[in-house]
Amino acid sequence: MINYLQNNSDAVLTALRQHIWLALLPVVLGFLIALPIGYLGVRFPWLYHPLVNVAGVLYSIPSLALFVFLPVVLGTKILSPLNIVVALTIYTVALLARTVADGLRSVDHLITESATAMGYRRFRRLIDVELPVALPVILAGLRVATVSNISLVSVGALIGVGGLGQLFTRGFQLFYLEPILVGVILSVLLAGVADLIIVIIQRAVTPWTRFQGGRA
Amino acid sequence: MNLDYLFDAAHWEFGTSGSIPQLLLSHLWYVVLALAIGTVIALPIGLYIGHTGRGSFIAINAGNAGRSLPTLGLLMLMVTLLGLGLLPVLIALTVLVIPPILTSAYAGLRSLDQRVVDAARGVGMRPWQVLTRVELPMALPVLMSGFRSAALQVVATATVAAAVGLGGLGRLLIDGLAVNDYSRVLAGAIVVAVLAVLLDLVLAFAQRWIVSPGLRVSR
Numbered sequence: 001m002i003n004y005l006q007n008n009s010d011a012v013l014t015a016l017r018q019h020i021w022l023a024l025l026p027v028v029l030g031f032l033i034a035l036p037i038g039y040l041g042v043r044f045p046w047l048y049h050p051l052v053n054v055a056g057v058l059y060s061i062p063s064l065a066l067f068v069f070l071p072v073v074l075g076t077k078i079l080s081p082l083n084i085v086v087a088l089t090i091y092t093v094a095l096l097a098r099t100v101a102d103g104l105r106s107v108d109h110l111i112t113e114s115a116t117a118m119g120y121r122r123f124r125r126l127i128d129v130e131l132p133v134a135l136p137v138i139l140a141g142l143r144v145a146t147v148s149n150i151s152l153v154s155v156g157a158l159i160g161v162g163g164l165g166q167l168f169t170r171g172f173q174l175f176y177l178e179p180i181l182v183g184v185i186l187s188v189l190l191a192g193v194a195d196l197i198i199v200i201i202q203r204a205v206t207p208w209t210r211f212q213g214g215r216a
Numbered sequence: 217m218n219l220d221y222l223f224d225a226a227h228w229e230f231g232t233s234g235s236i237p238q239l240l241l242s243h244l245w246y247v248v249l250a251l252a253i254g255t256v257i258a259l260p261i262g263l264y265i266g267h268t269g270r271g272s273f274i275a276i277n278a279g280n281a282g283r284s285l286p287t288l289g290l291l292m293l294m295v296t297l298l299g300l301g302l303l304p305v306l307i308a309l310t311v312l313v314i315p316p317i318l319t320s321a322y323a324g325l326r327s328l329d330q331r332v333v334d335a336a337r338g339v340g341m342r343p344w345q346v347l348t349r350v351e352l353p354m355a356l357p358v359l360m361s362g363f364r365s366a367a368l369q370v371v372a373t374a375t376v377a378a379a380v381g382l383g384g385l386g387r388l389l390i391d392g393l394a395v396n397d398y399s400r401v402l403a404g405a406i407v408v409a410v411l412a413v414l415l416d417l418v419l420a421f422a423q424r425w426i427v428s429p430g431l432r433v434s435r
Binding site: 056057059060061062063064065066068069072143144147148150151152154155157158159164165167168169171172175176177180181183184187188191192195 | 280281283284285286287288289290292293295296297368371372373375376379380386389390392393398401402404405408409412413416
């Protein structure tokens with residue numbers, strides 16, 4: 001395995017770099033899209049159940065089908081990384097819209113009422129009070145989305161763009177264990193590091209959670 | 217983009233190999249086997265950790281560790297090691313099933329009101345009776361939601377079996393892609409999504425049936 005890494009370090013690094021941005025760009029985009037959608041699910045309660053159901057159905061579409069299918073819908077080339085980014089963004093939104101809604105719904109009414117009594121208008125109250133209080137729940141969802149995105153990117157290798165997944169297909173075609181092993185290990189490590197970074201961010205931005213005996 | 221492939225009666229003839237019903241059956245077979253094996257492995261461990269409180273570190277981290285393993289890589293690794301067949305597919309899918317079931321079994325037991333468990337002990341139940349007659353029935357709603365999310369994931373992921381030359385609904389995706397037949401790809405995607413929704417409905421009914429009516433009021 002060490003030999004394989006030494007001889008193919010360029011290819012492995014390129015794959016790793018592609019893997020990182022293919023997985024993380026959708027997390028950022030999906031998060032930004034899911035925030036307003038999740039908020040709508042709370043602001044208009046009748047929207048909550050349709051939202052949860054649509055998200056569930058979106059999540060059950062196999063990633064491979066979405067990767068193959070998006071070029072037809074978007075008019076992109078089949079080998080374009082854009083397909084992967086859009087597909088993973090859809091999954092991220094499906095996962096996070098519900099988490100954002102659940103997080104905002106979990107905010108104690110007493111807190112929102114006190115904020116209103118102090119003169120907060122709806123929008124400022126959302127940004128300054130409700131969102132920070134809901135942050136632990138939302139960030140927990142973000143961890144799940146990030147980790148599952150990192151593992152899903154590799155499926156893209158079946159259509160030619162898949163970061164570390166290309167090491168899987170290459171190894172599989174040559175019946176050669178090393179690239180597959182390197183790919184799996186790097187993918188798991190990458191997920192672990194990304195997860196750790198979010199945990200550290202969470203501890204930094206929600207210091208109050210540590211004083212209530214709650215798990216950070 | 218069209219639905220020709222899906223609505224062509226010739227693709228629904230049961231006897232033909234590679235027809236939609238046959239692929240559906242082999243797909244379901246992978247799903248059911250993986251769920252069964254995964255439950256047999258994960259449920260006792262999750263219940264043990266939840267009941268005794270020992271090793272909770274494993275239960276909490278199993279979820280994230282399982283999600284981070286790329287199934288396609290694991291599958292190709294297993295095929296390279298063990299050769300082609302049902303076994304590598306089952307290993308890869310079972311690894312996917314174990315974390316949600318283990319974590320939800322643990323979380324289900326931990327979320328119970330400890331006074332109920334104490335009361336069960338107080339009326340003279342043995343540890344085994346406390347587990348099977350009190351803790352397990354009361355933890356069922358949480359446990360079933362973990363099982364349902366495991367089922368959803370496996371239905372969608374079992375499509376990768378086709379990437380290493382096996383059957384299942386992934387065949388429609390892989391073969392459709394290989395010959396640029398998007399109508400076939402669309403058929404595969406739709407059948408998988410419908411299967412996932414139906415399976416979830418069946419499990420939702422099963423949940424209503426096996427969860428004690430006394431627990432429904434609070435939820």
